[in-house]
Amino acid sequence: MTKTAKIVYTKTDEAPALATRSFLPIVQSFTKSSGITIETKDISLAARILAAFPDFLTEDQKVADALAELGELAKKPEANIIKLPNISASIPQLTDAIEELQSKGYKIPSYPDEPKTDAEKEIKTRYDKIKGSAVNPVLREGNSDRRAPKAVKNYARKNPHSMGAWSSDSKTHVATMSAGDFAHNEKSVTIADATNVKIVHTDTNGAQTVLKDNLALLKGEIIDATVMSKKALLDFLDREIKDAKAQDVLMSLHMKATMMKVSDPIIFGHVVRTYFKSLFEKHATTFKEIGVDVNNGFGNLLENLEELPTAKREEIEADIKTALENGPDLAMVNSDNGITNLHVPSDVIIDASMPAMIRTSGQMWNAEGKQQDTKAIIPDSSYAGVYIATIDFCKKHGAFDPTTMGTVPNVGLMAQKAEEYGSHDKTFEIASNGKVEVIVASGSVLLSHAVETGDIWRMCQVKDAPIQDWIKLAVTRARASQTPAVFWLDKNRAHDAELIKKVNQYLPNHDTTGLDIRILSPIDATNFTLERIKDGKDTISVTGNVLRDYLTDLFPILEVGTSAKMLSIVPLMNGGGLFETGAGGSAPKHVQQFIKENHLRWDSLGEFLALAVSLEHFAIVNNNEKARVLGETLDDASDKLLENKKGPSRKVNELDNRGSHFYLALYWAEALAKQTKDEELKTEFSKIYAELSANEETIINELIDCQGKSVNIDGYYYPNEDLVSNAMRPSKVLNNILS
Numbered sequence: 001m002t003k004t005a006k007i008v009y010t011k012t013d014e015a016p017a018l019a020t021r022s023f024l025p026i027v028q029s030f031t032k033s034s035g036i037t038i039e040t041k042d043i044s045l046a047a048r049i050l051a052a053f054p055d056f057l058t059e060d061q062k063v064a065d066a067l068a069e070l071g072e073l074a075k076k077p078e079a080n081i082i083k084l085p086n087i088s089a090s091i092p093q094l095t096d097a098i099e100e101l102q103s104k105g106y107k108i109p110s111y112p113d114e115p116k117t118d119a120e121k122e123i124k125t126r127y128d129k130i131k132g133s134a135v136n137p138v139l140r141e142g143n144s145d146r147r148a149p150k151a152v153k154n155y156a157r158k159n160p161h162s163m164g165a166w167s168s169d170s171k172t173h174v175a176t177m178s179a180g181d182f183a184h185n186e187k188s189v190t191i192a193d194a195t196n197v198k199i200v201h202t203d204t205n206g207a208q209t210v211l212k213d214n215l216a217l218l219k220g221e222i223i224d225a226t227v228m229s230k231k232a233l234l235d236f237l238d239r240e241i242k243d244a245k246a247q248d249v250l251m252s253l254h255m256k257a258t259m260m261k262v263s264d265p266i267i268f269g270h271v272v273r274t275y276f277k278s279l280f281e282k283h284a285t286t287f288k289e290i291g292v293d294v295n296n297g298f299g300n301l302l303e304n305l306e307e308l309p310t311a312k313r314e315e316i317e318a319d320i321k322t323a324l325e326n327g328p329d330l331a332m333v334n335s336d337n338g339i340t341n342l343h344v345p346s347d348v349i350i351d352a353s354m355p356a357m358i359r360t361s362g363q364m365w366n367a368e369g370k371q372q373d374t375k376a377i378i379p380d381s382s383y384a385g386v387y388i389a390t391i392d393f394c395k396k397h398g399a400f401d402p403t404t405m406g407t408v409p410n411v412g413l414m415a416q417k418a419e420e421y422g423s424h425d426k427t428f429e430i431a432s433n434g435k436v437e438v439i440v441a442s443g444s445v446l447l448s449h450a451v452e453t454g455d456i457w458r459m460c461q462v463k464d465a466p467i468q469d470w471i472k473l474a475v476t477r478a479r480a481s482q483t484p485a486v487f488w489l490d491k492n493r494a495h496d497a498e499l500i501k502k503v504n505q506y507l508p509n510h511d512t513t514g515l516d517i518r519i520l521s522p523i524d525a526t527n528f529t530l531e532r533i534k535d536g537k538d539t540i541s542v543t544g545n546v547l548r549d550y551l552t553d554l555f556p557i558l559e560v561g562t563s564a565k566m567l568s569i570v571p572l573m574n575g576g577g578l579f580e581t582g583a584g585g586s587a588p589k590h591v592q593q594f595i596k597e598n599h600l601r602w603d604s605l606g607e608f609l610a611l612a613v614s615l616e617h618f619a620i621v622n623n624n625e626k627a628r629v630l631g632e633t634l635d636d637a638s639d640k641l642l643e644n645k646k647g648p649s650r651k652v653n654e655l656d657n658r659g660s661h662f663y664l665a666l667y668w669a670e671a672l673a674k675q676t677k678d679e680e681l682k683t684e685f686s687k688i689y690a691e692l693s694a695n696e697e698t699i700i701n702e703l704i705d706c707q708g709k710s711v712n713i714d715g716y717y718y719p720n721e722d723l724v725s726n727a728m729r730p731s732k733v734l735n736n737i738l739s
C-alpha cells in the first residue's frame, strides 16, 4: 500500500453538498481503520469563485484552486475521485453567488456585463472560466460508462415509478430546424499530421480578424466546423411561436445553455426576443439604457425594470402582459411564482427536461399548474430526431412499462473535451458578413463557411486517442454484459462520417467474435433500441458526448424513474478512476424544500454506488483487501436499502436523505459484521452494528422530529459550515456512535 493512497471526495453545491455533510462522516468513520484516507476538495461554485480572485481577498479568506489540482490529478494513474454533481452556473446563478459572497465580506468584484476598461475585461475573463459547465470537462480525462446496476433495475421492475399515459392524439411534438442550423452546415476533416491552425473571419471588404490563433491539433484528430444562421433561426422561431398559438399547445424551449455556454445563451436570447417581439421593438431604447440582456433569460428583463421610474415600469409591465396574452402559453417552471420556461436558461436543461416531459404523458405545466400538451422547441436538429422518434413511439405504443422494459447502458465519447461540449472556446457570434475559415500554418484552408452578421460559428475537436479508448470500452462492455452495442452515428453527417471511418479502422483491433455491434443513425438507433426495450431487451448505446448526456437521462428516467441511481464510471485514460455519482444534476428544488421544512429528499444511491466502485478500484491499485471488503459490503448494503425501501421520501416528517444514510450505515455495518474475509473488520463492525441496531428507533426519531420547520444555514452557495453540518447531523446518538 502506498503512503499517499487516498480517495478524493468532491464537495459541490445544492442538494448533493447538503447530503455530503451527512454521508461523509459515515464514510470517514467506516474506512478509517482500513488505511484509506478520504480527502475532500471543494469545487463548489462559491469556492471556484474565491479561488479565482485571491488578489481581492484577505489572507484568511483565500482558498486553493481545488479544481485545477483535481484536473492535474485526473491525469495521473493514482487518481481515485468521487465526483458529485455541481452547479454549471448560468449568469443569474453566477451573479447570485457573487452577491452572496460579497454580502459575507468577500470583496470580490461584481460580474462586469459590459466591460469597458482592461481591468474589467480581465475580471470578466476570470468569471467566464467559472461560468457554465466548467468542472466536468476538466475532470473527464476518460470516456464514460453509465448503466443502471442490476439491483436498481430489479427494484424498478418490482416497484415501478409513476409513468404518465400517452395517447395517440397527443398534440405534443418537437420543433426543430430543417435548414441553416448546425446540423445542416457541418463540415469535417481528419487531421493527417500534427499542425497548428487559426480561425479567421474575413469581412466582405477583405478585412481579417483572427478569432483564435495557435490552436494545436494532433495527428488523427477530427475537427468540424459549422454555423447556425441567425436569419434561418429567427424565421424558424417566428413560425413555431405562431404555430404553438394556433395549435393551442404550450411553448417550451429545451437547450443546454450550461454546457454550450457560448452558443446556447445567444439562441436563448433570440427566442425571448422573438416571443416578445413587439415589446422589444417598442422599448428598444429603454432596454438598451437599462442594460437588458435576455441571453440570460427573460428574468433579466424583469430584474432590470426595477431601475425604472414607476410610470415607465408600469407601462412596460402592461405591455409584457399583453405580449403574454397574444403569444402562445408558455410552459412553466414554477406556476405558483409565475416562473416560465423562458425566465432562466439553467431552469430547463434539455437532458433532464425532455425525459421528464416524456415521462409525464408528453406534457408540461401551464400557468394554472395543470398538465398540457407542449411544443418542445429544440432549434438545432443534430439530436432533436432522437426525441421526435421517442415521442412518435410513445404515441404509437403508449407509455413504456417500467416493470418489463429492457435497459440501455451508455458508452460515451467524452474524454479531453470531446466534440460540441468542448467547443465554447471556439464559438463566435459573427460581427459582420463574410466568411470564417480554419487555416493551417502553411496557409491552406481546412474548412470554410460563408457567414452573416449574428450567425453563430463554432468548431469542435475530438482527439484520436480518446476515440480509440471509446471503441475499446464499447467492446469491453458489450463482451462483459453480452449485450448488443449500437454506435449512434449518421453516415450523412460530416463529423459522424469521419468517426465511422475510425470505428471501422479500430474495431478490428479487438476480438468481436460473437458480439452484435452495429452502426445506425441516431433516429434508426432510437427506433431499434425502443423496439427492443419495449420487448424487455437490453441494448448498449455507444455515442458521442452530447448523446451520452441526453441518453443517460432519457433512458434512466424512463426505466428507473431518475438518473440519480445510475452507476457512472469514467475509467481515466492514464489509469485512474473518476466515479461520478449518478447521471443527474444538483436538484435545486430539493434545497428549497430543505430550507422550508428541513426535509431533504435527495437520494444518495448514486453516491453509494460510486463509493463502492471507488473502493474496489482502490483495493486493486493499492493491494488493499480491506478496501475490497468495504466495497463489496457497501454494495450489499445498497441492495438491502433498496429491498427494504429505505430511500428518502418526498414528503416532510418521513424518512429523508439523513434517515436513508442511517440505514445505509446500519446495513453496511451488518454486512461487515457478517462477512468472513476480514476478521478485524468483522470484530470492529459487529460492535458498531450492535450499537446502531439497538438505537435504530431513537436515531430515526431524532432524524424525523427535527423536520417540519424552516432551517437556517446562512446562505445558499456558501452556507455557514457549522450551521449546515449541524442541520445535516441532527442525531446526537448517531454522531456519537460514528465518532
Ligand SMILES: NC(=O)C1=CN([C@@H]2O[C@H](COP(=O)(O)OP(=O)(O)OC[C@H]3O[C@@H](n4cnc5c(N)ncnc54)[C@H](OP(=O)(O)O)[C@@H]3O)[C@@H](O)[C@H]2O)C=CC1
Residues within 6 Å of the ligand: 084, 085, 086, 087, 088, 089, 136, 258, 346, 347, 348, 349, 352, 353, 562, 563, 564, 582, 583, 584, 585, 586, 587, 588, 589, 590, 601, 602, 603, 604, 606
Ligand atoms: N454531473 C453534473 O455535475 C451535473 C450538473 N448539473 C447541474 O445541476 C443543476 C440542476 O440541473 P437539472 O437539469 O435541473 O437536473 P437535476 O438532475 O438536478 O434535476 C432534475 C430533477 O431530477 C430529480 N433528481 C435528480 N437527482 C436526484 C437525486 N439524487 N435524488 C432525487 N431526485 C433527484 C429531481 O426531481 P424532483 O424535483 O422530482 O425531486 C430534480 O428536480 C444545474 O445547475 C446543472 O448545471 C446537471 C447535470 C449533471
Ligand SMILES: O=C(O)CCC(=O)C(=O)O
Residues within 6 Å of the ligand: 088, 132, 133, 134, 136, 137, 258, 259, 351, 548, 549, 552, 583, 584
Ligand atoms: O457539466 C454539466 O453541466 C452537465 C453534465 C451532464 O449533464 C452530464 O454529464 O450528464
Ligand SMILES: [Mg+2]
Residues within 6 Å of the ligand: 351, 352, 549, 550, 553, 583, 584
Ligand atoms: Mg446530463
